[in-house]
Amino acid sequence: LLATGYYSTPLGRVEIDETLSRALIKADPLFKDNPAAHSGEHAVEVELPFLQRRLKKPFKLVAATLNTDNLNDLKIMGAALAAALKGKKALIVASSDLSHYPSHDVAAPADRTLALAIESMDPAFVLNTARIILAKRLPGLETCACGAAALVVTMEASRLLGASSFTTLKYADSYDENPSVSDPSRVVGYLSGAFTTGAAAGPALPGAAQKALLLKEARAVLVRAFEEKEQPAGLETDLLLNLPGAAFVTLTRNGALRGCIGTVEPVLTVMDAVRHGALSAAFRDHRFPELEKEELGRIKIEISLLSRMSPVTAEEIKPWKHGVVVSRDGKSGLFLPQVWEQIPDKESFLGELCQQKAGLPRDCWKDLKTRLYSFSVDAFHE
Numbered sequence: 001l002l003a004t005g006y007y008s009t010p011l012g013r014v015e016i017d018e019t020l021s022r023a024l025i026k027a028d029p030l031f032k033d034n035p036a037a038h039s040g041e042h043a044v045e046v047e048l049p050f051l052q053r054r055l056k057k058p059f060k061l062v063a064a065t066l067n068t069d070n071l072n073d074l075k076i077m078g079a080a081l082a083a084a085l086k087g088k089k090a091l092i093v094a095s096s097d098l099s100h101y102p103s104h105d106v107a108a109p110a111d112r113t114l115a116l117a118i119e120s121m122d123p124a125f126v127l128n129t130a131r132i133i134l135a136k137r138l139p140g141l142e143t144c145a146c147g148a149a150a151l152v153v154t155m156e157a158s159r160l161l162g163a164s165s166f167t168t169l170k171y172a173d174s175y176d177e178n179p180s181v182s183d184p185s186r187v188v189g190y191l192s193g194a195f196t197t198g199a200a201a202g203p204a205l206p207g208a209a210q211k212a213l214l215l216k217e218a219r220a221v222l223v224r225a226f227e228e229k230e231q232p233a234g235l236e237t238d239l240l241l242n243l244p245g246a247a248f249v250t251l252t253r254n255g256a257l258r259g260c261i262g263t264v265e266p267v268l269t270v271m272d273a274v275r276h277g278a279l280s281a282a283f284r285d286h287r288f289p290e291l292e293k294e295e296l297g298r299i300k301i302e303i304s305l306l307s308r309m310s311p312v313t314a315e316e317i318k319p320w321k322h323g324v325v326v327s328r329d330g331k332s333g334l335f336l337p338q339v340w341e342q343i344p345d346k347e348s349f350l351g352e353l354c355q356q357k358a359g360l361p362r363d364c365w366k367d368l369k370t371r372l373y374s375f376s377v378d379a380f381h382e
Contacts, residue, residue: 001025002063003033007045011052017060020084024062027080030073037065043095043147051093066149071124074149078123078156085161094154096147098189102140104175109235111171111189113242114144116204118166118193121159123152128244132269138234140186158195168193206270206305210240211380217271218249218278218301219382225279226293236271245270246306248336248377249277251291251299258299259285264309264325264334274303302381304336312374314365319346322374326350326358326365333357337377 003021007014024031038044044063051059068074081092098111110133117129130144145151155166173187206214213236224231235242247270248262259281263273278301282291291299309325317324320340326333335353343349350365364370 001031001033002035002038002044005035007048007061007063009045009048009052011049012058014048014052014059014061017062020060020062023084024080027084028076030077031064031080037067038063041065043150047093047095051091055091064150064153066147066153068149069127071127071152074152075123075156078153079160081153081157082160085157092154092157092195094147094150096145096151098145098191099173100142100146100188101186102138104173104184104187106138106141106234107173107187107189109237109239109242110138110141110144111173111191113235113239115168115171115191115193116239117243118151118155119168120204121155121164121166121195123155125244126152126155128266129242132244132267133235133242136233136235136269136272155195162197163195165198166193166195204240204243205378206240210238210270211303213238213241214247214271214274214303215301215380215382218274218303219296221275221278222282222291222296225282226296231275236269241271242269244268245273247273247277248304248306249274249281250302250304250336250338251278251281252302253295253299257288258295259288259291260336261285262304262306264306270305277303300382302379304338304377304379307376309373309375312372314346314350314372317346317350317372317374319344319349321376323377324350324353325373325375326353326360326370327373328358328360328364328367328370331358331360333359336379338379 001021001024002016003025004018005016021033025033043065098114099107102110113133114126114129117126120126127148130148133144134141169192171191173189175182175184175187177190221231244266245268246263246266248260250260251258261280261284262277268276306323321337323337324335333353334357335349340349343352351362354360354364355362365372
């Protein structure tokens with residue numbers, strides 16, 4: 001924080017709210033008075049002329065720069081800010097650009113995907129989305145949001161103060177805003193939006209169109225593998241498919257299992273999770289020989305999109321509805337809900353899961369030291 005003094009712009013001074021700044025420093029040691037952190041950082045001051053022109057009347061400022069990506073710390077700061085502002089008339093502004101410095105064509109899907117993630121009102125989901133996009137090593141992309149920490153603190157504070165949704169007001173990049181002098185091969189992304197009360201945003205879920213694309217790509221990735229062609233590496237034009245997701249791909253031939261592998265946690269985009277699952281089910285499921293090219297026309301593909309894992313007791317597991325993960329002593333195994341069709345009895349289901357999939361004693365699910373997790377799936381097939 002810059003806990004004392006003022007900012008000065010050509011439109012006048014903006015005084016620091018010293019009382020509120022001291023209250024935050026007292027509320028949690030994560031807040032510190034550190035003027036030096038502001039001396040070379042323009043994220044706060046660049047917003048001030050806009051606020052001075054729009055708000056008209058003089059206002060006081062709490063100026064904060066953030067330098068951590070620790071989600072727990074960011075949520076603590078958001079909660080402290082919300083508590084300090086409760087009952088006060090205040091505007092919280094998160095100052096951040098989006099992508100630096102991809103091409104105009106790369107920036108648009110990266111930035112718009114992050115904006116879609118922000119609509120979830122879930123800080124962990126936003127940070128995970130940014131990490132996954134950055135991990136794709138898109139040409140020129142150095143960061144998805146330079147002020148991601150400020151964005152998360154603002155989101156958490158706004159949520160605790162009653163906001164339930166995020167609305168994008170405008171998206172553009174530096175080339176959109178000034179094409180006559182800007183270079184489309186190297187841009188910075190910009191987003192303006194507002195956290196507001198009202199109807200809570202529902203989770204962004206793939207619909208029929210996205211499911212059709214996923215099934216088409218699951219087969220296409222196998223065709224490319226047999227033809228030894230390069231697999232896609234960029235982002236999708238359908239933004240929903242760029243969000244984090246966990247998926248299993250199941251291959252069957254004449255109704256019999258031919259391979260089934262996937263991801264348990266959302267560590268890839270939905271589309272990349274399906275690509276990974278299709279390739280792994282075809283060529284890396286050690287229960288079966290590798291898929292042969294001649295088989296490709298005879299296999300059927302099913303995709304299961306996984307919900308988040310939740311800790312569960314054996315009593316809470318619902319047959320036919322829940323998939324289950326068992327974990328103990330560094331070993332784990334997973335059964336999709338579809339396995340209930342072959343093993344409808346719960347004790348047999350859990351026993352097979354422990355023994356067959358995790359390599360654990362058959363009755364280990366009864367031991368309190370064994371961890372069980374449940375999930376649901378959205379399954380669809382060709």
